[in-house]
Amino acid sequence: MSYDVIIIGSGPAGLTAAIYNIRAGFKVLVIAGYAWGGQLMLTTEVENYPGFPDGILGPDLMQKMRQQAENLGVEFIDKDAVEIDVNKRPFKVYTGLNTQIEGRTVIIATGAATKWLDVPGEKELIGKGISSCAPCDAFFFKGKNVIVVGGGDSAMEETLVLARVVNSVAIIHRRHEFRASQIMQDRVFANAKIKVLWNTMVTEVLGKDKVTGVRLRNYSSSEARSQNDSSRPFASNNNTKESEMPIDGVFVAIGHKPNSEKFIGRIDLDDKGYVIRHEQYEGKLLKYWSSTNVDGVFVAGDVHDYRYKQAVTAAGFGCIAGLDAEKWLDEQKG
Numbered sequence: 038m039s040y041d042v043i044i045i046g047s048g049p050a051g052l053t054a055a056i057y058n059i060r061a062g063f064k065v066l067v068i069a070g071y072a073w074g075g076q077l078m079l080t081t082e083v084e085n086y087p088g089f090p091d092g093i094l095g096p097d098l099m100q101k102m103r104q105q106a107e108n109l110g111v112e113f114i115d116k117d118a119v120e121i122d123v124n125k126r127p128f129k130v131y132t133g134l135n136t137q138i139e140g141r142t143v144i145i146a147t148g149a150a151t152k153w154l155d156v157p158g159e160k161e162l163i164g165k166g167i168s169s170c171a172p173c174d175a176f177f178f179k180g181k182n183v184i185v186v187g188g189g190d191s192a193m194e195e196t197l198v199l200a201r202v203v204n205s206v207a208i209i210h211r212r213h214e215f216r217a218s219q220i221m222q223d224r225v226f227a228n229a230k231i232k233v234l235w236n237t238m239v240t241e242v243l244g245k246d247k248v249t250g251v252r253l254r255n256y257s258s259s260e261a262r263s264q265n266d267s268s269r270p271f272a273s274n275n276n277t278k279e280s281e282m283p284i285d286g287v288f289v290a291i292g293h294k295p296n297s298e299k300f301i302g303r304i305d306l307d308d309k310g311y312v313i314r315h316e317q318y319e320g321k322l323l324k325y326w327s328s329t330n331v332d333g334v335f336v337a338g339d340v341h342d343y344r345y346k347q348a349v350t351a352a353g354f355g356c357i358a359g360l361d362a363e364k365w366l367d368e369q370k371g
């Protein structure tokens with residue numbers, strides 16, 4: 038099987054690229070993955086994707102994107118790409134099926150996975166009070182009480198976004214100090230809506246159909262600190278204290294893992310595994326924004342974006358990669 042464009046991944050980035058490329062007259066295959074549709078399949082209401090005035094369920098949005106691509110003639114394989122060979126062209130992608138799949142260009146749009154807490158109650162309540170995206174979901178918690186779990190810059194950012202709309206936000210952090218930059222910590226400590234529970238872990242999320250609270254384990258005596266108390270408690274003894282905290286929402290901010298293992302050694306990745314873009318210029322003019330270190334292989338969405346991580350930005354990056362692939366294919370002809 039031979040294609041002009043092979044897109045690996047079927048979240049908003051991959052499907053947008055597919056829609057652009059098929060409409061440009063190319064033969065397009067999406068290797069969609071076993072878990073096709075991406076991260077929005079895990080959520081309920083999406084209210085920040087333009088065009089849906091009453092919001093839309095994440096899985097419905099992804100179904101519509103896929104339907105749009107299929108109606109236009111994009112082919113799909115609902116399997117994971119298990120290996121890619123980008124040493125020579127045409128590129129080859131293997132899915133474990135016997136057929137060899139060749140592509141003149143490849144767009145990598147394999148997204149990222151939230152690192153979840155992996156505690157009882159969590160899996161069942163993702164999208165029902167548990168989120169990993171404050172810009173997406175803060176609005177649903179207007180006037181409510183929430184927690185953020187984490188201690189890096191992302192956790193601070195999520196907390197500050199939440200503090201604009203919620204009644205209160207407590208940061209649950211397992212250590213006695215944050216990893217986050219000082220400036221982000223200062224902003225957090227200066228906000229009267231935010232408190233910090235040091236040396237504390239969430240051991241269970243409580244609730245049946247929605248989050249009603251969390252079970253906590255605290256590793257020191259009593260270390261709930263207000264934002265104005267800049268002193269850092271030390272985990273001085275092995276005393277642990279179990280407690281329950283009633284809350285309306287849990288925001289998990291302990292990191293993301295880009296889905297890029299299959300590209301190790303083939304495509305340039307940064308130290309966290311995000312695909313590195315290698316922009317190409319014609320003189321001073323930007324030629325390809327989404328190019329990787331391999332000529333003819335492009336990247337889109339959360340697998341390279343450690344900063345914005347939104348459905349609409351992923352779709353935007355998908356559009357960029359699609360247009361770059363088109364231009365690249367046209368150049369090969371001439």
Ligand SMILES: Cc1cc2nc3c(=O)[nH]c(=O)nc-3n(C[C@H](O)[C@H](O)[C@H](O)COP(=O)(O)OP(=O)(O)OC[C@H]3O[C@@H](n4cnc5c(N)ncnc54)[C@H](O)[C@@H]3O)c2cc1C
Binds near residue numbers: 051073146347349351
């Ligand atoms: C719970 C939750 C709620 C969210 N809510 C919102 C929201 O309300 N609004 C918003 O804008 N954003 C939201 N986001 C963020 C948004 O979902 C992501 O930014 C967006 O989905 C990224 O799109 P993507 O196409 O880059 O990757 P993804 O959506 O991650 O899709 C990547 C796809 O690639 C597939 N894949 C991975 N590896 C392979 C492989 N080897 N072969 C083939 N396929 C592969 C995966 O299975 C997946 O289907 C939310 C995220 C989560 C986790």
